[in-house]
Amino acid sequence: MSKRGPNAGLARLIGEAGWTHAQLARQANAIGTENGTPFRYDESAVTHWLNGTLPRVDARKCVLEALRRRLNRYVTSAEAGFPPSERDYSAVGNTVEELIELGRQDMDPARRGVLGAGLFSVALTVPGWPDVLGRLEAFQAGRVTRIGMPEVQMVIDMTAKVSELDDQFGGRHARPMGAAFLVNTVAGYLKAPASADVRKAMMGAASDLSYLTGYMAVDEGLHGLAQRYYVKALELAGAAEDHLTYCTALRGMSVQATDLGHGARAVDLGEAAAAASPAAGPRLLAFIAGQRAHAAAQTGDRMGALRHLREAEVAMDKAESRTRMFGWYDPAALSYHISQVRYELGDRTGAVDAMEESDRLRHSSHRHTRVHRRGLLAERQLAVGHLELACETWGSALEEWPLVQSGRADDRMRTMVQMVRPHTKNAHARALYDRARAVLPVSMH
Structure with a gap:
């Protein structure tokens, strides 16, 4: 046994179990007997554990198992204030x-x-x-x-x-x-x-x-x-x-890096996903290629971005020829990637066109994505001078916003208020601004 500081984690678990020290000792002893390693602990031993004495490894297993059974959930070593054992x-x-x-x-x-x-x-x-x-x-x-x-x-x-x-x-x-x-x-x-x-x-x-x-x-x-x-x-x-899930996670990490503006890191993660996907189906290949295109465009690699977009389109054609059920990557997602590539490469009008196409293709059940992406679409519509169209798009996002609990959707609404405020002399912008102030919490105005 070794001595450390007071074990607050074990104390919390004993309290949650509603046990006395003696009850925990009895249950640990009983489990030890079941496992062929009988113990003779009593309440004083539990007091020592709570004061920082570390039980032997076999005893720790029994203490954790006793708490698992009592609480009807898994209890980790760390939660009980015990270090992991290499033997375990x-x-x-x-x-x-x-x-x-x-x-x-x-x-x-x-x-x-x-x-x-x-x-x-x-x-x-x-x-x-x-x-x-x-x-x-x-x-x-x-x-x-x-x-x-x-x-x-x-x-x-x-x-x-x-x-x-x-x-x-x-x-x-x-x-x-x-x-x-x-x-x-x-x-x-x-x-x-x-x-x-x-x-x-x-x-x-x-x-x-x-x-x-x-x-x-x-x-x-x-x-x-x-x-x-x-x-x-x-x-x-x-x-x-499981190659499929491994590649999916790497691709998700690349998306996260791209959204945060870390283009070079996104490229690295996208390459890792592609390298680890020898048996991936066309949908995953399309998603990886579309994401690699976005990451490449963010780093200024125009040729690479366009090459990866073509790869995504070819893979999507193969997926579409097999089934209309695209799961987590569909034509709306591909159009979104096309929009992002165009935007990063300076084609703002083309980016708006592709984002509008993505919005038209998006499945009706994807409300969360719709609110977020319509907010982004409206920002880009305004950037190319389409104020009234942007207000219409923002208005549709605002209508569904109360049904969505999303940090990114909230960010889009905050940005909407900031971008519309300078244009309130326009009747459409004024109506949207007043409506937003009535719907959104004060902290988002």
Whole structure:
């Protein structure tokens, strides 16, 4: 045993469990007996633990398991104030522990301010495919029923539902739901006994959910938090040997970097996504190529941008020939990338035309994206001198804005007020300005 400072984490968990020190000791002893390592701890031992004495590794396992059973949720070593043990956790196990801690903090409104303080890092170390490929070492599982493909499908379906909520209403409410599902359900599945195929599939499903949660953090401007979710998605995808999700996460990181103006970093991430996508279907290839085009244009690489756009268009044609259901990359998204490339290369009128086409093609259920992108479209319409058309576009975004909880949508509305204010001598601009002041909170005026 070793002595450290007082263990506030363990104290919180004992309080949450509603146990006395003696009750925790008895439960830990009972689990030790089940596992063939009987203990004779009493309440004085628990007092020592709370004062900073670190129990032996086998005892820590039993304490965590006792708390898991009592609280009916996964309890990490870090939450209980215990360090991870190399004997307990593999590389994948550490990824799961870190993801649980990240999700648990994201669920807690009191912690979100701290999480949001993290800044986007251009120098973030991104694990390469060889570094994360097939890390399937066994790690300690709690007493959870053996899982199968039905549990994997449930995670996939729930992730799709959270994504639908984000599409319709924005990520401000959907992201904590995704984080809660990660912590309360998926974490247990990742620790549960399963066949090798099921374990891989579950890690792939968890990677998708981690990526989606990071994407929703981007929407709130929590870019450091988003990067942390994205890296966990990469690690889990590698462990699952899931090229598709790995490439999707890298592509998402490139989008984030581009939106923040870090064109060179976006190019690097886009190249990494392309290099890691030998078996990708046409939709993902189109998305990667479209994003690479935007990143290249942002760095002034005109030839590269146009080449990647052609690649995106060819891939989209192949996808369209197979099905009209494009999932997360569709003709509206391609038109958006065309607009962004034109804008970065100085063709402002062409950028507006392509953005208008994107708006016409966008699926009606994608309200969140529609509000944000219409705000951006209106800004560019005004920039090319179409004041009344911009007011009409802004007006349609403002109409749906109350139904969307989104940081990026809020930013577009703030920008709208700032850009319209100097034009209020125009009747259309004045009407929009007055309407905005009536709808938006004072802090956004």
